[in-house]
Structures are given as C-alpha cells and as structure tokens.
Amino acid sequence: MTKFSANLGFLWNDKPLPEAIKLAHQAGYSAVECHWPYQFDADEVKAALQETGLTMLGLNTDRGDVAKGENGLSALPGREAQAQAAIDQAIDYAVKTNTLNIHVMAGFSSGVEAEKTFIHNLQYAADRAKLHNINILIEPLNHYDAPDYFLQTSEQAKGILQQVKRDNVKLMFDCYHLQIMEGDICRRLEKLMPIIGHIQIASVPDRQEPNTGELNYAYVFSKLKELGYSKPIGAEYKPKTGSVDSSWLTEYR
C-alpha cells in the first residue's frame, strides 16, 4: 500500500497548522510535512501530532527576506551567520515537534563561491542535526518556479552530497521539479535511491492533484514498490479548485 504525507504548505494552508494536521488525519494521510511552521507554537503542533498519531516528516529553513525576493540563505556567500541562525531555528523547532527532516534552502545564487558556501552550511547543519537524529535534505527546484535558484538538478545535488560527506544529508526528490528539469523519473529514482531522503509529487506541469498531467504516477508508485521504497510520499500540490479534495488518494492505495 502506498502511503502519503500531506504537505501543509499547500494543503489546508489557510488553517492554523495544528488544525491542518487534524484535517490531514481525517482525510486519510499517513503523515504530514510543512514549509515554514515558525509562526505556530511548537507545543500546539506537537499536541496535534500526538492526538492524531501522525509524524511531521519535514520542515524548511527560513527563506530570508521574502519581500526582497529571497528564497533561502545557505548558498549565499557572506550570509553564513544568517544561514546558520536559520538552521539553528529549524533544528530547534524540529526537536520540539519530533520532525524527521529539515530541508536546507539554498537561495538564488550560482558559481564556485556559492557552492563552497552551500557545502559549508550543509556540514554545519548535518553535524548539529545528527545530535538529534534529524536528516538534512536538499531539493532541486525547477527553473520556471524558481529562476536562478542555486540547486536545479538531481545531478548537481548528487555532486554536492559527494562533497558534503555526511551520511545524514540526502536528496529530496520532488518528481514535479525533476520531471520539468530532467525527466526520466523512474530511472533516476532507481539510480539515486541510495541518496534519496524523501519523495514529493504533484501533477506536471500544473502542480495540481497527482492523478492528472503528463506523469503517470500509478507507474511511478509501482516502480517505487519494486525498489522497496515504503515511506510516505509527500503530496505537495496546489488543489485545483482551491479547496482540498483528497479523493485521488483512493486511486493509489
């Protein structure tokens, strides 16, 4: 049976996070994940997780000054202090809510110095997260939604992970972004499985319910089953009608 995690950055994101967790549980999700939970009291989030029995699979580091267009800090040379403060904040929240993974956001940058900075900040994050059994994730984003984002492909991510040299830093394989940037999803899943920490889905190209669009997720899920992947898959999509309808879940379970 394929299990799914509700991404509460997109699903029920008009509700307070503790309420969204309960709605995800009622809708039949096996886990939850979020984007930036920091405005919500960690104790209340933890209580909702305990009440529902759901696990929070992931949260993101702060993006920086969003009004100025920032989308992460960890690959920005000269911003190490802020990037590491964002990592500390994420670890603190993850510890309080028993969250399993932290997505360290790179930001808009490019070049050798940006890569060195990203690797250095990832090592900082990995060593601190390890003390709490938390994994660090890095995620390539597609160049339509996040033009000039530092990390754009799984090949680039693999090279970064080889240089970071920490076993608790993994790839967040978002099928939506990687279908747009590289395609060949099933072969890539197979090849990259040893370094994959979490998988996310949405339809391509509209980023809506996964049972529409150019990617055949029934086939992708059968491939994941064949590969022995049994963790919940992150449903990170924008509901077509604006309100969440999880009836697509029954097609894949």
Ligand SMILES: O=C(O)[C@H](O)C(=O)CO
């Ligand atoms: O947009 C995504 O795919 C993400 O997973 C995210 O964490 C925010 O950029």
Ligand SMILES: [Mg+2]
């Ligand atoms: Mg994603």
